[in-house]
Amino acid sequence: MYSFSRKLTVLTPIIVVLLFSGAAVAADKVVTVADVVDALNVITGGRVITKAATPFGTGNPFVVTKSSNIPGKAITETPGLVVGDPKMQVRKLAVGMTLTESEIELAGATGVDAIVLHHPVADAASSGGVPLRGYVDLYHLAVFEVHEAFHGRHPGIAWMHGHVPFKVDVAYGGIQGNVVYVGKPLPEVRTIGDIIDRLAVLSDLSREKSILAVKREQRQSPNLNEANVAAGPEILSGSRDDKVGCVLHFFPHTGFTPAHMRQLKKDYPDITTVVVSISRVRKDDPLVKTARDLGLSMVAGNSHALEIVENGIPLACALKGLLPGVEVVVFRERVTSAPLETVGSKAMRDYGTEMATRYLMQKK
Ligand SMILES: [Fe+2]
Numbered sequence: 001m002y003s004f005s006r007k008l009t010v011l012t013p014i015i016v017v018l019l020f021s022g023a024a025v026a027a028d029k030v031v032t033v034a035d036v037v038d039a040l041n042v043i044t045g046g047r048v049i050t051k052a053a054t055p056f057g058t059g060n061p062f063v064v065t066k067s068s069n070i071p072g073k074a075i076t077e078t079p080g081l082v083v084g085d086p087k088m089q090v091r092k093l094a095v096g097m098t099l100t101e102s103e104i105e106l107a108g109a110t111g112v113d114a115i116v117l118h119h120p121v122a123d124a125a126s127s128g129g130v131p132l133r134g135y136v137d138l139y140h141l142a143v144f145e146v147h148e149a150f151h152g153r154h155p156g157i158a159w160m161h162g163h164v165p166f167k168v169d170v171a172y173g174g175i176q177g178n179v180v181y182v183g184k185p186l187p188e189v190r191t192i193g194d195i196i197d198r199l200a201v202l203s204d205l206s207r208e209k210s211i212l213a214v215k216r217e218q219r220q221s222p223n224l225n226e227a228n229v230a231a232g233p234e235i236l237s238g239s240r241d242d243k244v245g246c247v248l249h250f251f252p253h254t255g256f257t258p259a260h261m262r263q264l265k266k267d268y269p270d271i272t273t274v275v276v277s278i279s280r281v282r283k284d285d286p287l288v289k290t291a292r293d294l295g296l297s298m299v300a301g302n303s304h305a306l307e308i309v310e311n312g313i314p315l316a317c318a319l320k321g322l323l324p325g326v327e328v329v330v331f332r333e334r335v336t337s338a339p340l341e342t343v344g345s346k347a348m349r350d351y352g353t354e355m356a357t358r359y360l361m362q363k364k
């Protein structure tokens with residue numbers, strides 16, 4: 001089993017430096033929403049919108065509109081404060097990945113003053129279908145986002161997958177967002193089994209499996225599934241004993257193609273191992289076939305469900321380090337799927353059946 005004691009020793013001075021950094025707000029000072037904006041600006045290396053500009057965010061390259069060209073569904077990321085009074089005091093701060101009505105309700109019920117999300121916040125979509133401002137104002141909750149402005153600010157995702165990149169391209173093949181790493185494995189990572197074990201330790205996978213087993217038993221639903229376990233690390237091609245030379249690491253949802261893989265293997269012949277993470281491909285995908293044709297092993301690493309660990313926890317640690325007087329909590333989602341026949345309780349299922357058969361299934 002992989003040991004992290006040496007790595008933690010290496011990381012401890014970094015944490016200590018951060019906690020005692022000159023950028024930190026004194027622990028006894030009243031912290032405001034404006035101080036959280038300043039802290040996010042430190043964390044992102046100055047990428048946050050700090051001044052009013054006309055139009056809003058002008059000239060900030062991290063103000064990015066994301067669109068699949070589906071009418072009415074585009075969203076613009078605005079790193080920094082989304083909604084809230086800059087002068088409001090912040091005693092308790094939450095860090096989450098994606099804002100939902102459940103997160104707003106949890107924040108409201110547990111006295112959270114400010115929530116920092118990694119993924120962009122969308123009016124109504126992030127707030128249960130109702131306008132965001134009125135809903136979060138009700139709970140005196142300030143909302144912040146740092147997405148592309150946070151990406152690339154630490155090397156943790158490659159580190160978790162067992163390598164140190166010596167080539168990073170954020171627009172491989174001219175495709176914006178097609179991020180490619182080519183990395184040298186860490187000394188302790190010799191085989192792809194080491195990568196799988198390392199990821200399992202860092203994602204606390206055995207405990208996640210135990211929690212799922214308890215849920216299945218309590219719900220009497222043996223087919224209940226949960227994202228962290230269902231999308232656990234997996235060997236897509238090769239075997240545990242395959243040696244790791246250089247690692248090619250990419251994110252399949254961003255436009256990476258088999259031709260890209262062939263070119264990178266040509267340019268970096270030491271590549272032995274392909275790692276995909278955030279999203280993954282099925283074993284019959286052309287990318288897996290290409291890896292096999294090139295004699296490469298292929299591993300599916302962390303899924304997007306683990307970005308709360310990869311990016312959320314470092315973000316929370318940095319906010320705590322810069323704002324030591326603030327209580328920081330991490331909001332973690334656990335999405336489960338259950339067959340309709342076993343979902344919830346019998347009373348819930350009876351209620352659903354009653355509403356559906358009485359009101360929802362008539363043609364007229
Ligand atoms: Fe991200």
Ligand SMILES: [Fe+2]
Nearest residue numbers: 118119304307
């Ligand atoms: Fe993400």
